[in-house]
Structures are given as C-alpha cells and as structure tokens.
Amino acid sequence: MPELPEVETVRLGLAPVMEGARFLKVEARRPDLRWPLPRDFVKRLEGKSVTGLGRRAKYLLADLSSGEVLLMHLGMSGSFRVATDGKDRVQGEYHHPRSEDRAHDHIVFHMSSGARVTFNDPRRFGFMKLVPRGSLDDEKMLSALGPEPLGNAFDAAMLARACRGRKTSLKAALSDQRVVAGLGNIYVCEALHRARLSPRRRASTLAQRSGAPSEKAERLVQAIKDVLHDAIRAGGSSLRDHRRTDGELGDFQHNFRVYDHEGAACVTPDCRGVVRRIVQTGRSTFFCPVCQV
DNA sequence: CCGCGGGCCTGAGAGC
DNA sequence: TGCTCTCAGGCCCGCG
Numbered sequence A: 001m002p003e004l005p006e007v008e009t010v011r012l013g014l015a016p017v018m019e020g021a022r023f024l025k026v027e028a029r030r031p032d033l034r035w036p037l038p039r040d041f042v043k044r045l046e047g048k049s050v051t052g053l054g055r056r057a058k059y060l061l062a063d064l065s066s067g068e069v070l071l072m073h074l075g076m077s078g079s080f081r082v083a084t085d086g087k088d089r090v091q092g093e094y095h096h097p098r099s100e101d102r103a104h105d106h107i108v109f110h111m112s113s114g115a116r117v118t119f120n121d122p123r124r125f126g127f128m129k130l131v132p133r134g135s136l137d138d139e140k141m142l143s144a145l146g147p148e149p150l151g152n153a154f155d156a157a158m159l160a161r162a163c164r165g166r167k168t169s170l171k172a173a174l175s176d177q178r179v180v181a182g183l184g185n186i187y188v189c190e191a192l193h194r195a196r197l198s199p200r201r202r203a204s205t206l207a208q209r210s211g212a213p214s215e216k217a218e219r220l221v222q223a224i225k226d227v228l229h230d231a232i233r234a235g236g237s238s239l240r241d242h243r244r245t246d247g248e249l250g251d252f253q254h255n256f257r258v259y260d261h262e263g264a265a266c267v268t269p270d271c272r273g274v275v276r277r278i279v280q281t282g283r284s285t286f287f288c289p290v291c292q293v
Numbered sequence B: 001c002c003g004c005g006g007g008c009c010t011g012a013g014a015g016c
Numbered sequence C: 001t002g003c004t005c006t007c008a009g010g011c012c013c014g015c016g
Helices: A004-018 A041-043 A133-138 A156-162 A170-175 A185-194 A215-233
Strands: A025-030 A051-058 A061-066 A068-073 A079-084 A087-090 A106-109 A116-120 A126-131 A276-280 A283-288
Touching: A004 A051, A004 A061, A004 A079, A004 A116, A004 A215, A025 A041, A041 A126, A068 A133, A079 A133, A087 A283, A126 A133, A126 A283, A156 A215, A170 A215, A185 A215
Parallel strands: none
Antiparallel strands: A025 A106, A051 A061, A061 A068, A068 A126, A079 A087, A079 A116, A106 A116, A276 A283
16 A cells, blocks of 8 residues: 555665665565565665665666665555664564564564665565666566656646546546556545546546647646645555654644545545545445536 | 456455 | 455466
8 A cells, every 4th residue: 555655765764774775684574465576686786885875766776886776666465674783673664563473574674874774564565675786677577667657757748748648537547557646546546636536537628629738737747746745745545553753743734625435524625525436446446526517 | 469367475355 | 253255466478
C-alpha cells in the first residue's frame, strides 16, 4: 500500500543514515522475496558505500560505489526500521509489526554510519535487486514507467496525450503506472475527488476533440500534485498501524476525503452527496456520485 | 496493442 | 473463544 508519498517519506528517513555510509555487514535472512535475491547479494553490497538514495515512482534506488544500483520496492507491506544507539525507529510501513515481532525481518544492513537498517515485509510482495548502473534503462519495471507526477514534465498536455484513445476508465488509467508513475488506489481516489471527476469517466475524455488537453485535465493534474504534496508534508498516510519516519504516525489518512469513507457526507462545499464504494478492475473505488462527474 | 483478471502472500477483521 | 472466510492491493503475466 505504500504509494509515492509513503515511499518518499521512507527515502527521507533512510537518506541521513545511508547516504555516504558503507555497508559493513549485510544479512539476507530470507532471500525469497517477491523475486529471489541473487546468491551473491551480500558480497556485492558489503564494503560498498551508498553515494545517493533516490526514488522513481514507488521504487527506491541506492547508488553504490561499485557502479551498481540497489533497487528496492516495498510491495504492499514492506517497511524499513532504523536503529541507532540501539533504539529502533520505523521508517514507514503498512502493517506495523508489534515490537517483539521480528519474524518478517528479511534483510539487515549494518551501515558505517552506526545505523542498523532492517527491511521487514510480512507479505513479501516487496523486493530488492542489484542492477549495473549502465543497464538501469533495460529494467522493464523502470523503463515502462510514465512521468513522475511531481515533475515539471507532468502536465495536462502530457496526461491528455497518455489517455487519448483509451476506452478504459479514468480510475484504471491513473492506476496504470505507464500513464503516471507512483499513484495507487488511495491517491487515485483522492485526486479524482479533488478534481471533481468521476472515476467511471472514460479516460479519453481528458482530451478535447482536437487532442488538446481539456480544462478537466488541467484540474486533474493540479489535484494529483496537490494531494501528493499534502501527503508528503504529512509524512504519508498511516493505515492500520503504518508508521512514518521517527516512529511517529504519518497522519495524512485523517485528510482522506473519500478513501474508506463509504456512507459519509461528501466534504465538497455545498455538495449534498454521500461517498459511495464501487469495484473497478477488482479494486475498491471511493467517490462522490454527486460532485464527481 | 489493449484491457482484464489471476496469482503471489499474510494479517486483520467479520461472522457464525 | 476459535474457526473459517473475505479483503487489502502493487506488480507481473497470460489470455481473449
């Protein structure tokens, strides 16, 4: 469930203890994640340092002094815990394990900064992968990604172009990482509500007949950027016991306007609508059928 | 090429 | 209280 804001929150939490630090020791306790770790995973990390920690969509990318990149994904339930001075701090996760639950601590980094960084992932949808920097472009998972929603290149014209001719719903289009990279179910629902656009609308209707972006596309792009910025500022969302940097609870979930609010009064000013839940392509969609058209 | 749906995986919560 | 069932959804892949 970590989406772009949660992954960015994790990146901000890990950067201070990983950037510029060396892997003194790496423990691969459970190598069968979403995809199995390479046999030499530990060897390729130990002794190398992290020259930078970046993010692309929901992926974390650690640049290594060896010329490789450590690609990390939290999947649905992944988290990182940082321990300094023996105190554990959670760097973002979905299902937060109770403090005594270490059964799902799959990978541990002992960094030269003195920090111990532990990757925990009960459902093992997350993964790590080592890729030579030069062949990063060959990674299908990365090369197929659409624009970063917070980047300058992502604008109404680009979104309209990506949705052009698409018969699928706007909800499905925004969930497609090739259209825009980093949104998941929650932020798609939230952005559509802020833009007052129905998730059931055909994606192709974001473009005018001429192919030019509609005013709806402008509204939607702004709504996407706004909701992501707001969520990052709040330290991400905490569903169930998800925690954020510093072990504090991220609190953006209190700002959800429709997600998980089935039956609640719509918060759009002067709207008398009630939030509904429907299922689209097997996923829950929350929206207001009155103001979202 | 496009869209849809299954599979992966575990824990939380509902219902009996 | 304890069992069973459903749901959560990011990503890949195969099918029509």
